[in-house]
Each structure stands twice: as structure tokens, then as C-alpha cells.
Amino acid sequence: MSQVIKIHPMEDFKxxxxxxxxxxxxxxxxxxxMDFLMAKRRAQFPDPEELQGLRDLGSxxxxxxxxxxxxxxxxxxxxxxxNGVRVHWAQTPDEANAIALGIAQRVKAKRxxxxxxxxxxxxxxxxxxxxxxxxxxxxxxxxxxVQLAGETPxxxxxxxxxxxxxxxxxxxxxxxxxxxxxxxxxxxxxxGRKVLRHKFADADIxxxxxxxxVAETGTLCLVENExxxxxxxxxxxxxxxxxxxxxxxxxxxxxPPLYSLLSRSATGQAVTTxxxxxxxxxxxxxxxxxxxxxxxxxxxxxxxxxADEELRETLKCIRCGACMNHxxxxxxxxxxxYGTTYPGxxxxxISPHMLGLDATYPLAFASTLCGACVEVCPVKIPITDILxxxxxxxxxxxxxxxxxLRGSGAARTTAGTAVWSVxxxxxxxxxxxKLASWFMxxxxxxxxxxxxxxxxxxxxxxPAPKRLRDLLKDRKP
Amino acid sequence: xxxxxxxxARLRATSIAETLPLPDVKTWFDAHRRNEDTDxxxxxxxxxxxxxxxxxxxxxxxxxxxxxxxxAASKGLRNLLIGTGTAHGAALQARQPEHLKLLPxxxxxxxxxxxxxxxxxxxxxxxxxxxxEIGSLILWPNASEPRLMSLVPSVHFVLLDVATIxxxxxxxxxxxxxxxxxxxxxxxxxxxxxxxxxQQTLAYGAHGPRELVVLLRHAEGxxx
Numbered sequence: 001m002s003q004v005i006k007i008h009p010m011e012d013f014k015x016x017x018x019x020x021x022x023x024x025x026x027x028x029x030x031x032x033x034m035d036f037l038m039a040k041r042r043a044q045f046p047d048p049e050e051l052q053g054l055r056d057l058g059s060x061x062x063x064x065x066x067x068x069x070x071x072x073x074x075x076x077x078x079x080x081x082x083n084g085v086r087v088h089w090a091q092t093p094d095e096a097n098a099i100a101l102g103i104a105q106r107v108k109a110k111r112x113x114x115x116x117x118x119x120x121x122x123x124x125x126x127x128x129x130x131x132x133x134x135x136x137x138x139x140x141x142x143x144x145x146v147q148l149a150g151e152t153p154x155x156x157x158x159x160x161x162x163x164x165x166x167x168x169x170x171x172x173x174x175x176x177x178x179x180x181x182x183x184x185x186x187x188x189x190x191x192g193r194k195v196l197r198h199k200f201a202d203a204d205i206x207x208x209x210x211x212x213x214v215a216e217t218g219t220l221c222l223v224e225n226e227x228x229x230x231x232x233x234x235x236x237x238x239x240x241x242x243x244x245x246x247x248x249x250x251x252x253x254x255x256p257p258l259y260s261l262l263s264r265s266a267t268g269q270a271v272t273t274x275x276x277x278x279x280x281x282x283x284x285x286x287x288x289x290x291x292x293x294x295x296x297x298x299x300x301x302x303x304x305x306x307a308d309e310e311l312r313e314t315l316k317c318i319r320c321g322a323c324m325n326h327x328x329x330x331x332x333x334x335x336x337x338y339g340t341t342y343p344g345x346x347x348x349x350i351s352p353h354m355l356g357l358d359a360t361y362p363l364a365f366a367s368t369l370c371g372a373c374v375e376v377c378p379v380k381i382p383i384t385d386i387l388x389x390x391x392x393x394x395x396x397x398x399x400x401x402x403x404x405l406r407g408s409g410a411a412r413t414t415a416g417t418a419v420w421s422v423x424x425x426x427x428x429x430x431x432x433x434k435l436a437s438w439f440m441x442x443x444x445x446x447x448x449x450x451x452x453x454x455x456x457x458x459x460x461x462x463p464a465p466k467r468l469r470d471l472l473k474d475r476k477p
Numbered sequence: 478x479x480x481x482x483x484x485x486a487r488l489r490a491t492s493i494a495e496t497l498p499l500p501d502v503k504t505w506f507d508a509h510r511r512n513e514d515t516d517x518x519x520x521x522x523x524x525x526x527x528x529x530x531x532x533x534x535x536x537x538x539x540x541x542x543x544x545x546x547x548x549a550a551s552k553g554l555r556n557l558l559i560g561t562g563t564a565h566g567a568a569l570q571a572r573q574p575e576h577l578k579l580l581p582x583x584x585x586x587x588x589x590x591x592x593x594x595x596x597x598x599x600x601x602x603x604x605x606x607x608x609x610e611i612g613s614l615i616l617w618p619n620a621s622e623p624r625l626m627s628l629v630p631s632v633h634f635v636l637l638d639v640a641t642i643x644x645x646x647x648x649x650x651x652x653x654x655x656x657x658x659x660x661x662x663x664x665x666x667x668x669x670x671x672x673x674x675x676q677q678t679l680a681y682g683a684h685g686p687r688e689l690v691v692l693l694r695h696a697e698g699x700x701x
Contacts, residue, residue: 036677053505060500067497070488083661089481141683142674158674165676189672189680196684201594217659227628227670227685234624234662235590245484252656253502256646260611267673270525271611274685275665283661285620288586299480303487312491 013362016337026162030334033161037325040268041376058261059380062316065249069306072215072248073297079218083280085293093123096298100125100207100240101132103294107238109134109204113196115232116140116224117209118156118319119242119298122341122354125207137203139196139228141189148175154335156342157266157321162334196228206232206290210243211318212258213295216251220295222276223262225269230276239281239290245297246306246315258318261378265320301353301406308404310389314349316379321346323373323383329366338363345373349386358407361394437467506647511610518609518642519693525612529668530681532690538697542572545634548690549577549599556580558593558600558630560622565603565636582623593625599632606641608649613665614691615649624662633686635666638694 020026045051065072077087090096096119104112112129114120114136126147129136138147142159146152149171153159160168165183172191173181179191200206208229212221220241222229233239249255263269282289305311324330324344335343340351340360348363364387373383395416396402398409426436440463447462454461466474478486513521523533536544549557556578559566570579586593605617614635618624627633643649646665650656655663670685681687 033677050509053509057500057502057505060497061502064497064500067493070485073485073488089479089484091480091483095480139684140674141672145674158677160674161677163676165678168675185675185678186680188675189683193682193684197594200684201590217656219659225670226672226683228683230624230628230664231684234628235586237587245488250499251502252650252659253647254500256650257502257505259646271613271665271667273529273666273668273671275613277659277663278661279659279663280661286623286661287582287584287620288623288625289618289661297484299484299487303484306488307491309493 013337013339013366016339017333017366020333020337025164026334027332029162029164030331033155033158034325034331037158037268041265041322041325042268044264044268044270054257054261055378055380057257058318058378059316061249061254061258062318062379065254066246066306066312066315068250069246069248072250073245075215075250076213076218076248077297079215080295081218083218084283085218085220085280085295088294088296089299090296091299093298093300096123096242096296096300097125097128099294099296100242101128101134103238103240103292104129104132104134104205107204107292109238111199111203112136112205112207113199113203113232113236114138114140114143115206115208115222115229116143116159117207117242118153118341119209119244120207121153122300123242123298125242136207137196137199139199139232140224141192141226141228144192144196145171148172152336152341154343155321155324156319162336200228200231200235203232203236205238205240206234206236207240207242208233210241210247210295211262212255213243213248214250214252214255215248218279219252220278221255221259222278223259223272223274224276225267225273227274230274233276233278234289237290238292238294239278240294240296241278242296242298244315245299245302246317258379262318262320265322265376265378301355304405305350305353310382311349311353311386311405313381314346314353314386316381317346317350318379319346320378322376322378326372326376328368328370328372333366338366345383345387346381349381349383349390352390352405352407356407357390357394357405358410361390361407361411364390364394434469437469441465441467441470502647503651506645510644510648513609513644515639515642518644519639521609522607522612522642523693525609526614526667526689526691529612529671530689531668532688534690534692536692536694538694541636541692541694542569545569545601545692546572546574546577548634552599552632552688554598554632556596556598557634558582558597558626560602560626562621563603565601566621569601582626586623586625593629597630599634600626600630601634601636602626604635604637604641606643606649606653607637608643608646608665610645611665611667613646613667616664616666617660618662618664619660624664627664627666628685631682631686632688632690633669634690634692636692636694638696640696 088099126136145160154162169183210220211223281293330344351360393408394411444463604614606615669681669689670683671681672683
């Protein structure tokens with residue numbers, strides 16, 4: 001089942017995080033998986049100079065593309081249309097689902113086979129189709145596993161990363177008719193292949209995401225290893241692609257550097273098994289390929305991010321997941337704890353635009369700001385700067401100049417505001433600061449021994465017996 | 478206002494002061510390109526393909542059919558899907574192999590989808606070219622050799638002329654002028670279908686071919 005978009009209050013996030021932290025099995029799974037992915041990526045970039053040059057180039061391509069986004073989207077639409085692809089625009093998840101449903105109903109579709117698409121997760125595609133009586137079936141092996149388990153993906157590249165092979169073996173034995181329990185990974189893959197092969201052949205519509213859209217040629221690029229993406233975009237007679245409006249680049253030659261950064265950063269592969277470039281539906285004389293190809297371009301808050309120079313950097317993302325793999329928080333709590341389609345550092349900065357800052361601000365605080373995500377981001381998104389910005393926005397006065405996002409000020413409380421106001425007064429006036437610090441040091445015995453979350457795993461904070469200025473005065477001859 | 482117009486209006490409402498130059502991709506690739514001859518490219522391509530479990534066999538313009546039939550026999554293949562109206566397909570048919578049934582992809586898939594999925598053991602396609610740097614074959618499906626030939630059968634044979642191997646992806650795109658004429662579906666393939674979705678354990682044959690066999694066709698008289 002795909003994720004339903006809903007509000008996740010702070011308590012839910014804390015609860016989910018605590019649940020994973022108290023589950024040694026889950027923590028071991030994530031730690032092992034992240035160590036594996038980090039080592040694979042490191043091996044792909046042995047030359048630091050080459051890596052930095054490629055990151056600079058990738059960042060420049062993405063910045064250039066965003067700077068010209070309206071023009072490139074129009075060029076893409078014109079080129080795709082000339083190629084025979086039908087282009088649709090959606091402002092919201094509901095609009096995107098309505099467009100897909102309209103196509104499905106027109107062609108009397110009963111079954112949709114899906115390739116990997118985080119945007120379809122973002123809009124709750126499966127639920128929308130099921131509500132209309134249309135089966136939407138995941139074909140990426142990881143997505144198939146989580147759908148079979150009634151879960152959501154916990155990672156944008158490896159959706160079932162949280163599951164062990166024993167759990168998957170049990171799942172297959174329990175849920176697939178006639179399958180015996182086996183922990184042999186090759187056997188498990190063969191089982192999945194057999195089930196899904198029939199689904200490809202029977203599906204009326206294939207749905208896919210898009211990694212890059214090329215305006216110059218009107219081409220949709222798909223990166224994958226399994227071949228399920230190719231199956232979805234080739235076998236059914238209708239192909240629907242869905243993507244965010246930010247995925248467009250101007251020229252075909254802009255793709256190779258981004259492709260190199262994506263595959264090496266994501267899974268530590270020099271290249272993926274398949275790189276699929278789709279520029280149109282089946283032409284007269286061709287014997288296969290879909291008769292119709294549709295592209296749905298989704299906004300869903302991206303224009304909000306676009307409007308601000310600093311937040312626009314978020315849209316440079318090429319969805320490699322490297323920031324997750326290197327994040328000390330994600331590695332401990334996993335993707336489900338975040339409660340959003342996109343977990344980890346990138347999820348913390350993109351989700352506020354999709355779901356509102358009021359629903360997602362706890363994620364901006366779920367970071368050590370260590371900068372590991374910034375260091376590995378292939379397109380140099382300043383994730384920690386944006387996290388700090390979102391923290392400030394979350395606590396801004398809702399009607400102030402600092403509140404620019406939907407849901408700004410959601411973390412602001414009367415008590416918190418009063419405390420920080422007093423703090424600001426004290427720290428900006430020398431006399432007050434001296435007086436306050438004198439009282440703090442002399443009254444240290446009155447310090448509470450229970451200091452909330454801090455003392456759950458640390459000793460209480462107690463002011464020093466002497467202030468720094470007193471110590472310095474004592475040292476003077 | 479339509480969704481399209483609303484989205485574009487919101488994007489246009491943002492004035493972006495910076496005037497960024499078009500990223501200079503060519504200079505970057507030129508600076509990082511290896512100065513290799515054909516043999517060196519073949520070596521690099523072979524190593525990259527074999528690293529992802531692709532079989533690579535050196536063949537010549539005259540012996541490639543015998544090599545293919547030998548490999549097919551060793552794998553116990555019963556039949557082979559071939560394109561229509563291609564020189565290599567015609568050459569293979571002229572050989573009239575005894576133990577390998579040749580099945581031309583003659584009709585639109587809609588009429589024989591089940592046969593393709595259930596009864597075809599292998600296929601043969603010609604690569605347009607290849608990329609040494611990333612170990613990828615470039616396929617350009619068309620009416621003669623449709624898209625599914627390289628996807629559905631469990632064993633996929635690819636015939637590749639070594640003279641067509643490019644140094645890197647950028648070179649392939651620019652040298653071949655892709656921007657002026659892409660097919661409805663172009664492909665880069667570097668190995669059999671695979672996944673590591675179960676506990677990061679690599680497994681081949683996830684959905685597409687379980688085996689990829691490359692016949693590296695050297696010009697007559699060239700060292701294989």
C-alpha cells in the first residue's frame with residue numbers, strides 16, 4: 001500500500017523514532033545497509049579532484065536549469081508534444097491522480113503496473129487508483145516487497161532496506177500462493193520475477209517516474225537496474241510518466257554528468273544496468289512500445305520552494321539518497337520514522353513545501369547539523385543552511401517578514417518566545433548579563449537535577465561556581 | 478486559469494537576478510577523456526562488462542555465426558528471436574542452423590505477447606555502438622529490431638562492431654548527433670538485469686535477461 005498523505009505531529013515523529021531506537025534488529029539492519037552503501041560510494045570516487053569537479057559541474061547544470069525553468073518547461077512540452085507525447089500539468093496530488101484516473105478510465109484500464117516512482121508515492125497514487133477500482137501493482141522488487149507487507153518505502157533508492165532476507169522469506173511464504181519458505185536470495189528473486197512477469201503482460205497501463213527530462217529533444221530518461229522500468233514503459237499499451245516540474249534540463253549533453261553522479265552516489269555503481277531514453281510512443285511500422293505516452297508534471301509545493309533563492313537549492317536534488325546514507329540520524333531511525341515520502345536530510349527540506357511547515361517542522365530539528373549530507377551531495381545542496389532556515393521559519397512570528405512558508409511559525413510557543421526574549425535582553429545588555437551571570441553562579445545549588453530530555457542520558461547542567469570574568473580577575477597579578 | 482498557466486505564472490513571478498552561463502560540459506569531458514586507441518577501448522569495455530557478469534566473446538566478421546551457435550548450444554537454447562530485414566539476421570538465417578530455431582520478430586507484439594513471455598529462450602540484436610568508459614552498449618530499437626527483443630528473453634545476445642566503441646557517454650551523444658534524431662526509445666545496457674533489493678545481496682535476472690552475451694566483432698584481419 002502506498003503512503004497516504006497526512007499530518008504528522010511532533011509526538012508521532014518522536015514516538016516512531018523511539019520505536020526504532022528501541023528495536024536492535026531494525027538498528028542493525030540500517031547500520032549495516034548504510035555502511036555498505038557508504039563504502040560502495042567511496043569506492044566510486046577515488047579521485048577527490050575529479051569528484052569535486054563533477055559536483056561543481058552537476059551543481060552548475062541544476063542551477064542553470066532552475067534559473068531557466070519556465071522556458072525549459074515550455075520547450076519540453078512543445079518538443080514532447082511534437083514527438084507525440086501528451087503533457088499534463090498538476091498543481092496538487094489530487095489533480096495528478098485525477099489526470100491519471102481520467103486516462104485510465106478512457107482506456108478502460110483495470111490494472112496498472114508501476115515502475116519506481118517516488119512522485120507516485122508523494123501523491124498517494126495507489127490509494128487513488130484503488131479507490132476507483134483499479135489495481136496498481138508495484139514491480140520494482142523492493143517496492144513489491146513493501147507493498148506485499150502493507151508498508152511504505154523506507155529509502156528512496158532501496159525501498160525494502162529495512163527488511164532482512166528472513167523477513168522477506170516469511171513474507172513471500174505467507175503472502176504468495178504455493179511458495180515455500182526459502183532464505184536463498186536468488187530463489188526469492190526468481191519468485192518475484194515469476195509473479196511480476198505475468199503482471200507486466202496483463203497490465204493496461206505502465207506507470208513510471210522520470211530521472212531527467214530533456215527539453216532540447218523531448219526525452220524522458222529513466223535510470224534502473226532491474227528492467228522493470230523498461231517493462232512498464234514498453235509492454236502495456238499506455239505509458240504514464242509522472243515527475244516533479246524541477247527535473248528538466250536543457251540539453252541532452254547535460255545528462256551524462258548528472259547520470260554519472262546519480263548512479264555513483266546512489267548505489268556506488270559506475271553505471272546502472274539500464275539507461276532508458278524515451279522520446280515518443282510507438283510509431284507506424286514499429287512492432288512494440290506503448291501506443292500512448294503521457295507525462296504528468298507536478299508542482300505540489302515546488303513553486304513555493306522556487307520562489308526563494310535559498311530554498312530553491314532544494315530543487316537541485318537528483319534523488320540519489322546519498323544524504324540519507326550518510327546521515328547519522330537516518331542511519332539510526334530509518335525512513336519510516338520520518339513519516340513522509342522523502343525521508344532523511346532531503347526529506348526534511350523538501351517535505352515542508354509539499355505538506356506545510358506546520359506538519360513537518362520536527363524534521364528540520366532531527367539533525368545534528370554535522371554537514372555529512374552537504375559533503376556528499378552530488379549537486380552541492382546546502383542542506384544544513386536550509387535546515388537552520390526552516391528552524392527559524394518554524395519559530396518565526398506568523399505575520400512577520402521572516403515567515404515566508406506555508407505553516408511558518410508552527411513551532412512558536414508563548415513560553416518559548418518569552419524565554420528567548422529574556423535571553424536576548426540579557427545577552428544584549430552588559431549590565432544585565434553581569435547581574436544574571438552573578439546570580440546564576442551564586443545560585444548554582446538551586447539548579448534542577450531533572451532537566452527534561454537532557455538528563456535522560458546526561459548529567460544535569462550546573463553553572464560554574466565562578467564566572468569567566470571572575471576567573472580572569474583572579475589571575476590578574 | 479489552467480494548472481499549466483498557474484504553475485508557469487508562479488515560476489515567472491520569481492525574478493532570478495543571476496545570469497548563469499550555459500554549463501560547459503564539453504570542456505569537462507575533453508579534459509577528462511582518455512587518449513585511447515580502439516584496442517584500449519575494447520579492453521576497457523570488456524573489463525567493465527565482465528565486472529557486471531556479462532559474457533564477452535571475440536568474434537570476426539566471418540566466424541561470429543559459428544560462435545553464436547556454439548554458445549547457444551552450450552546453454553541449451555532451443556530458439557532465438559531475430560530482427561527482420563537486417564543483414565546479420567539474414568546471414569544467420571542463411572546458415573540454417575539445425576539445433577536452434579530462428580524466430581523472426583515479424584508481427585506487432587499485441588498478437589503474440591504470451592509467446593514472447595513464455596516460449597522464447599533468447600534474442601539477438603545489433604548494438605549501434607558502445608561506451609568504453611562506463612561499459613555500456615547502445616541499442617537503438619526500431620521496426621527491424623523492436624524494444625522488447627533486448628528485454629523479455631532470458632538470454633540476450635548483442636553483436637557489437639569494435640570500430641563503433643566511443644570513449645565516453647558525452648562523446649557518443651555528440652559524435653552521433655543524438656540531439657538531431659533520437660528514436661522513440663534509445664537504450665544503454667551494461668549487463669543482465671539485476672537487483673540488490675533483498676538485504677543488499679546482488680541477484681541477477683530480476684525482470685529482464687538473466688544473461689547478456691556480447692559478441693565483439695573485430696574487422697577481418699584485426700587481432701581479436
